[in-house]
Amino acid sequence: MCRLAAITSRDYFSPMENVIALETMKEGHDGSGMGLILKGLGGEFKELKDYPVLSGICSEAGLKTLDDYMNKLGFKMKYTWTPKTRPVKGIESRDYYFARVYDYPDMYRDKPLDEKESLLMKTRLSLRKLGEKDESIIVFSFYPDILALKEVGDPLQLAEFFGLEKTSLKAKIILAQGRQNTNYAINLYACHPFFIQGYSTMTNGENTAFVPIREFLMGRGFPGYIGYNSDSEVFCHILHYTCRQLGYPLHYYKDVVTPLKQAEIEDRPDREAVTFLKMSLRPLCIDGPNCVIGFTPDGSCFMLQDTKKLRPGVVGGVKGKFGLMSEECGLDSAVPGRERSVDVFPMKYDMAIVTPDAEEVTVWNQLLG
Amino acid sequence: MEPASRLDNNHELAVKDFPYIIRWRDDRCTRCGRCTAVCPMYSIEPAVVVKRTLHSEGPTPEPKTTRRVETIVKQTTDIGRYCTGCGTCTLVCPNEAIEPEYNPQHKFNFHKNLGGHPYRRGGRRNDPAPSTLDRLRFTRISMLTDPALDAGRHEFRIRTYLGRVLPAEELPLRVENGRLELDTASGKFIPPVREIYPVIIGSMSIGALSPNMWEGLAMGITYLNEVEGMPVVMCSGEGGIPQRLLKSRFIKYFIPQIASGYFGWDEIVRTIPHMVEDPCAIEIKYGQGAKPGDGGLLMAHKVLKLIAEIRGVPMGVDLPSPPTHQTKYSIEEAVAKMIQSMSMAWGFRVPVYPKISGSRTAKAVLNNLVRNPYAAAMSIDGDDGGTGAAYNVSMDSMGHPIASNIRECYLDLVAQGKQNELPLIAAGGVGKKGNLAANAAALFMLGASAVSIGKYIMQAAAQCFGDEYNRCNVCNLGKCPRGITTQDPKLYRRLDPDKVAERVVEVYKSLDVELKKIFAPMGRSTELPIGMSDGISADDPAIAERLKISYAC
Ligand code: SF4
Ligand code: SF4
Numbered sequence: 001m002c003r004l005a006a007i008t009s010r011d012y013f014s015p016m017e018n019v020i021a022l023e024t025m026k027e028g029h030d031g032s033g034m035g036l037i038l039k040g041l042g043g044e045f046k047e048l049k050d051y052p053v054l055s056g057i058c059s060e061a062g063l064k065t066l067d068d069y070m071n072k073l074g075f076k077m078k079y080t081w082t083p084k085t086r087p088v089k090g091i092e093s094r095d096y097y098f099a100r101v102y103d104y105p106d107m108y109r110d111k112p113l114d115e116k117e118s119l120l121m122k123t124r125l126s127l128r129k130l131g132e133k134d135e136s137i138i139v140f141s142f143y144p145d146i147l148a149l150k151e152v153g154d155p156l157q158l159a160e161f162f163g164l165e166k167t168s169l170k171a172k173i174i175l176a177q178g179r180q181n182t183n184y185a186i187n188l189y190a191c192h193p194f195f196i197q198g199y200s201t202m203t204n205g206e207n208t209a210f211v212p213i214r215e216f217l218m219g220r221g222f223p224g225y226i227g228y229n230s231d232s233e234v235f236c237h238i239l240h241y242t243c244r245q246l247g248y249p250l251h252y253y254k255d256v257v258t259p260l261k262q263a264e265i266e267d268r269p270d271r272e273a274v275t276f277l278k279m280s281l282r283p284l285c286i287d288g289p290n291c292v293i294g295f296t297p298d299g300s301c302f303m304l305q306d307t308k309k310l311r312p313g314v315v316g317g318v319k320g321k322f323g324l325m326s327e328e329c330g331l332d333s334a335v336p337g338r339e340r341s342v343d344v345f346p347m348k349y350d351m352a353i354v355t356p357d358a359e360e361v362t363v364w365n366q367l368l369g
Numbered sequence: 370m371e372p373a374s375r376l377d378n379n380h381e382l383a384v385k386d387f388p389y390i391i392r393w394r395d396d397r398c399t400r401c402g403r404c405t406a407v408c409p410m411y412s413i414e415p416a417v418v419v420k421r422t423l424h425s426e427g428p429t430p431e432p433k434t435t436r437r438v439e440t441i442v443k444q445t446t447d448i449g450r451y452c453t454g455c456g457t458c459t460l461v462c463p464n465e466a467i468e469p470e471y472n473p474q475h476k477f478n479f480h481k482n483l484g485g486h487p488y489r490r491g492g493r494r495n496d497p498a499p500s501t502l503d504r505l506r507f508t509r510i511s512m513l514t515d516p517a518l519d520a521g522r523h524e525f526r527i528r529t530y531l532g533r534v535l536p537a538e539e540l541p542l543r544v545e546n547g548r549l550e551l552d553t554a555s556g557k558f559i560p561p562v563r564e565i566y567p568v569i570i571g572s573m574s575i576g577a578l579s580p581n582m583w584e585g586l587a588m589g590i591t592y593l594n595e596v597e598g599m600p601v602v603m604c605s606g607e608g609g610i611p612q613r614l615l616k617s618r619f620i621k622y623f624i625p626q627i628a629s630g631y632f633g634w635d636e637i638v639r640t641i642p643h644m645v646e647d648p649c650a651i652e653i654k655y656g657q658g659a660k661p662g663d664g665g666l667l668m669a670h671k672v673l674k675l676i677a678e679i680r681g682v683p684m685g686v687d688l689p690s691p692p693t694h695q696t697k698y699s700i701e702e703a704v705a706k707m708i709q710s711m712s713m714a715w716g717f718r719v720p721v722y723p724k725i726s727g728s729r730t731a732k733a734v735l736n737n738l739v740r741n742p743y744a745a746a747m748s749i750d751g752d753d754g755g756t757g758a759a760y761n762v763s764m765d766s767m768g769h770p771i772a773s774n775i776r777e778c779y780l781d782l783v784a785q786g787k788q789n790e791l792p793l794i795a796a797g798g799v800g801k802k803g804n805l806a807a808n809a810a811a812l813f814m815l816g817a818s819a820v821s822i823g824k825y826i827m828q829a830a831a832q833c834f835g836d837e838y839n840r841c842n843v844c845n846l847g848k849c850p851r852g853i854t855t856q857d858p859k860l861y862r863r864l865d866p867d868k869v870a871e872r873v874v875e876v877y878k879s880l881d882v883e884l885k886k887i888f889a890p891m892g893r894s895t896e897l898p899i900g901m902s903d904g905i906s907a908d909d910p911a912i913a914e915r916l917k918i919s920y921a922c
Binding site: 205206208209210211212215216218219220221245246247248249252258259261262269270272273274276277279280281282283285286287288289307308369 | 509511515516518523524526530534535536537538540542544547548549550551559562564783784785786787788789891892893894895896898899900901902903904
């Protein structure tokens with residue numbers, strides 16, 4: 001079972017907090033990888049919020065291809081962050097880990113956000129394609145104020161490998177996942193958390209409805225809906241589709257992935273809309289077992305469960321700092337001083353939402369709407 | 370001395386040429402006469418034979434003959450009265466003295482064309498080999514990484530949609546105070562959609578079916594809806610619906626069919642203003658799996674008073690439906706206009722969809738329907754489908770199997786991103802070997818939104834004798850020994866509509882449990898696993914490749 005540790009805070013914090021939470025929750029073999037997605041970057045990135053950050057890994061040769069490609073498109077590099085890696089037993093180092101801040105090509109600088117977003121996504125996909133065959137380029141995200149770091153290995157060892165303890169890397173929201181890969185060959189593109197255009201999720205569980213969901217997403221005509229090296233990537237794309245493409249408020253994500261029965265819908269104030277969206281989005285229904293944690297562009301974080309099998313998940317914290325974890329002990333490590341009795345364990349109908357800046361946690365109940 | 374009889378019986382058939390040979394046991398038979406009275410084909414008859422025995426008593430041979438006249442039960446070798454193997458004789462025999470036995474060496478097809486009339490029959494393709502559907506297995510079992518569900522404890526939603534589903538992008542929704550609301554001012558047409566049980570009782574007409582059979586089915590599905598809460602629906606088949614049903618609130622469980630003969634539609638259209646509920650949907654029949662490209666035929670001897678009334682025709686005349694809708698000349702005409710006029714008749718409140726026979730051209734029809742915003746679904750009837758009457762050659766040799774046909778159409782929709790917009794209904798041989806739940810579930814996973822059954826329900830609910838060894842299959846003659854496909858009151862009074870209804874309910878309840886037993890270990894319960902092709906495997910690499918699923922051995 002994968003471990004999930006998300007922290008959202010008003011103040012900047014180090015990804016080490018997530019790693020330690022993961023370590024606290026560790027059980028059994030757990031070395032197939034760790035993924036980190038940081039949003040609301042601090043440190044050196046603080047002043048560069050408006051510029052897109054390209055996160056990934058390259059071989060020497062891949063780096064050259066990448067530079068040439070970015071130059072050709074007119075992206076100008078403003079800043080590079082690379083982890084100061086040190087050798088750790090069991091972790092095979094790749095040539096070059098990076099998070100690079102670019103300035104937009106001239107003709108894009110004053111374009112509206114969605115055009116910029118589309119350029120960034122297309123660029124990321126092209127880079128992915130360029131380096132996919134020989135794994136010379138692996139890119140996780142290319143978006144303003146977002147940084148992604150992923151590698152195969154035990155989370156704590158990876159933290160040491162990346163020198164996370166010493167780095168100035170900080171953020172206000174960090175999703176971290178320690179993977180226990182059971183189904184698929186280890187591939188970094190299969191490593192959670194996933195990110196697309198401001199939306200990110202990570203999941204604990206297995207997605208039995210993966211194939212119909214993947215086929216439906218791939219048929220939306222949106223170029224970013226590809227990949228799917230992991231059956232969990234669809235959760236992120238469903239979120240993006242629901243909120244960004246269709247423009248639905250966040251809690252409808254719950255209605256999409258775990259639709260109510262018709263009789264239950266009848267009691268909802270928005271019954272007509274929910275009835276129609278249930279029909280139209282029928283192939284996006286998940287069947288679990290899944291606990292999904294994610295964030296949206298405005299900095300809201302959420303947790304929800306599938307309706308029957310449920311995976312462990314708890315949300316708790318204090319005003320200004322909340323954790324969304326797969327286990328209580330992880331939460332204890334991240335936010336020790338909180339009132340435990342008000343921790344939220346989202347059930348079948350719940351969607352726990354932590355408001356931006358970690359103000360408060362609210363539980364949206366699907367039955368009540 | 371006995372007279373010498375001719376030994377050159379040329380131009381006569383031997384019993385050995387027939388598909389079924391009657392095994393009659395002299396020692397058990399009490400000559401009650403039930404079998405000969407009941408035989409729908411007059412294949413057996415009481416006969417008188419002379420038995421000559423020769424015996425000798427005493428120390429020296431002194432042969433004496435005795436002539437005894439005996440009554441026996443004899444099978445005829447008149448091909449017009451061939452034994453169909455139905456087994457009705459066995460059923461009524463109090464002494465287990467008579468039984469038909471299948472004769473694999475028969476030469477029936479060589480001879481059943483007397484007078485230059487090709488063999489016609491009812492039933493379905495005579496092919497007892499396992500169908501493709503029976504060669505699929507459910508191989509993705511949830512266990513540790515994804516715990517299986519409990520078929521008995523968890524809630525399962527075994528439902529589907531019948532009707533055109535708008536893509537989410539086209540739904541007239543707007544956000545109001547953080548909530549989605551239907552934008553009624555937009556004027557956007559939202560097509561009607563029904564939530565139904567995904568196994569439909571397919572089109573069998575009153576006319577083809579006896580009144581008792583039809584009533585039994587109708588009562589069964591009404592009970593399922595009203596009492597069991599299972600929204601099972603049934604298609605009427607060509608030839609109208611009784612007025613009483615049309616005007617009742619139960620019509621919402623029925624799908625009236627319009628076919629190329631338009632039988633019964635004057636009556637239906639005239640009744641529309643008096644209807645209190647809309648029907649579930651309207652099916653437009655363009656083709657039938659059992660006899661693709663061929664029209665329907667209700668023989669004169671089935672057109673009795675009730676049928677004549679429902680269909681709006683005189684009694685005792687042959688009722689042929691042409692192979693195509695004669696008033697239309699192109700796919701655009703045939704499909705678009707028919708769908709639109711039918712939709713309009715009910716104020717666009719009723720889903721209207723066409724049914725075609727399985728064919729390599731199915732994709733062309735599909736793509737036409739995809740572009741027609743009023744097309745509510747597409748039903749494909751594969752070559753294992755049944756019928757009340759057709760030419761044997763059509764049944765045995767024409768048409769396309771359902772599995773690859775439905776898969777291809779589904780994948781075509783997937784490629785266009787429209788797999789959720791136009792539901793596909795699969796029919797033709799579903800449950801052919803009795804594996805109804807497994808066949809239905811496999812079709813869902815190949816891409817069908819619903820399946821349709823006919824022969825299965827006749828067999829399960831009314832003990833129809835028919836099978837793929839050509840047993841019985843005289844549905845076309847109006848002689849149905851079970852009273853299922855006949856208009857002869859002497860025959861159909863054998864069938865108790867209440868019992869049929871009871872069986873329909875039992876069949877559906879057990880089907881529901883079996884479907885759960887398939888979905889639960891696969892970890893699916895919230896929605897029907899339509900297109901979950903990673904869940905199934907074929908036992909043959911060629912089938913697997915064609916269906917784009919995995920091969921397991
Ligand atoms: S099996 Fe049927 S057709 Fe054959 S003799 Fe018996 S009743 Fe007649
Ligand atoms: S029992 Fe009736 S319906 Fe069944 S095959 Fe025989 S004639 Fe046809």
